[in-house]
Amino acid sequence: MKNKRFLGQHFLISQNIKDKIFETAEKYAPLCKSILEIGPGTGAITQILLRLNKPFFAVEKDNILSHNLKEKFRNLVLFEEDARSFSFESIEKKFYPMMIIGNLPYYAATDIMLNLLAYPSRISSAHFTIQKEVALKFSSSTGQKYYSKYSVWTHCYYDTKIDFSIGKGCFSPPPKVTSSFLTFIPKDYFELDESDSLKFFSFLEKLFQQQRKTIYANLKRFEKSFNSDFLETINKKARPNQIEPTFYYSAFKKFFPL
Numbered sequence: 001m002k003n004k005r006f007l008g009q010h011f012l013i014s015q016n017i018k019d020k021i022f023e024t025a026e027k028y029a030p031l032c033k034s035i036l037e038i039g040p041g042t043g044a045i046t047q048i049l050l051r052l053n054k055p056f057f058a059v060e061k062d063n064i065l066s067h068n069l070k071e072k073f074r075n076l077v078l079f080e081e082d083a084r085s086f087s088f089e090s091i092e093k094k095f096y097p098m099m100i101i102g103n104l105p106y107y108a109a110t111d112i113m114l115n116l117l118a119y120p121s122r123i124s125s126a127h128f129t130i131q132k133e134v135a136l137k138f139s140s141s142t143g144q145k146y147y148s149k150y151s152v153w154t155h156c157y158y159d160t161k162i163d164f165s166i167g168k169g170c171f172s173p174p175p176k177v178t179s180s181f182l183t184f185i186p187k188d189y190f191e192l193d194e195s196d197s198l199k200f201f202s203f204l205e206k207l208f209q210q211q212r213k214t215i216y217a218n219l220k221r222f223e224k225s226f227n228s229d230f231l232e233t234i235n236k237k238a239r240p241n242q243i244e245p246t247f248y249y250s251a252f253k254k255f256f257p258l
Contacts, residue, residue, distance in 0.1 A: 017166055
């Protein structure tokens with residue numbers, strides 16, 4: 001199967017990595033009522049995940065691959081659409097919580113994860129093959145090099161773990177970067193309501209917009225939106241990547257929208 005480069009397709013060919021992905025999925029399978037695969041491609045992972053004997057759904061944008069998947073897997077419920085705009089409403093609630101798993105196209109990975117992970121109560125676990133740098137942005141802690149708006153947003157709803165790295169040669173064609181397999185597990189308690197998840201991310205985008213500036217300076221731009229006394233409680237020298245997630249939760253509750 002020839003890949004479509006404009007769709008960012010890199011097909012997994014390493015049996016060792018396929019086995020590792022299945023082992024991870026098998027570990028978390030008891031927590032889910034169904035499985036949702038994102039970008040099944042040629043069905044390399046689909047075939048082994050079906051061994052878990054769970055109701056199986058998949059989202060595939062490529063119309064040719066979708067046709068082939070329907071022919072190959074008769075018990076697969078397939079949505080031929082872009083995962084960046086896929087809605088959980090397409091799936092009956094009786095299939096929640098779902099395990100989500102996918103080898104994501106690098107150009108769209110961040111948008112896909114934000115769209116799907118915005119509903120943690122519908123998810124038992126999520127597992128994505130993504131660019132290593134993106135995995136670090138979603139999983140880093142305060143003060144680390146890749147700590148970002150994605151890290152803060154994720155910490156609000158999920159615990160994360162980079163399970164293993166995946167070399168370039170494990171794909172065809174090989175990508176230019178190393179990949180990681182990243183797991184998300186919804187927390188028992190959400191710091192903010194699930195209904196506010198995307199609003200919270202929009203809020204973080206504004207505060208991380210100028211990362212070289214201090215968090216004080218970034219908030220000062222929106223002083224008219226809230227009680228300026230709050231500014232006096234902030235470390236005036238700290239930058240956005242030096243601030244604990246709990247600060248952002250409190251700030252959001254106090255003065256969203258900016």
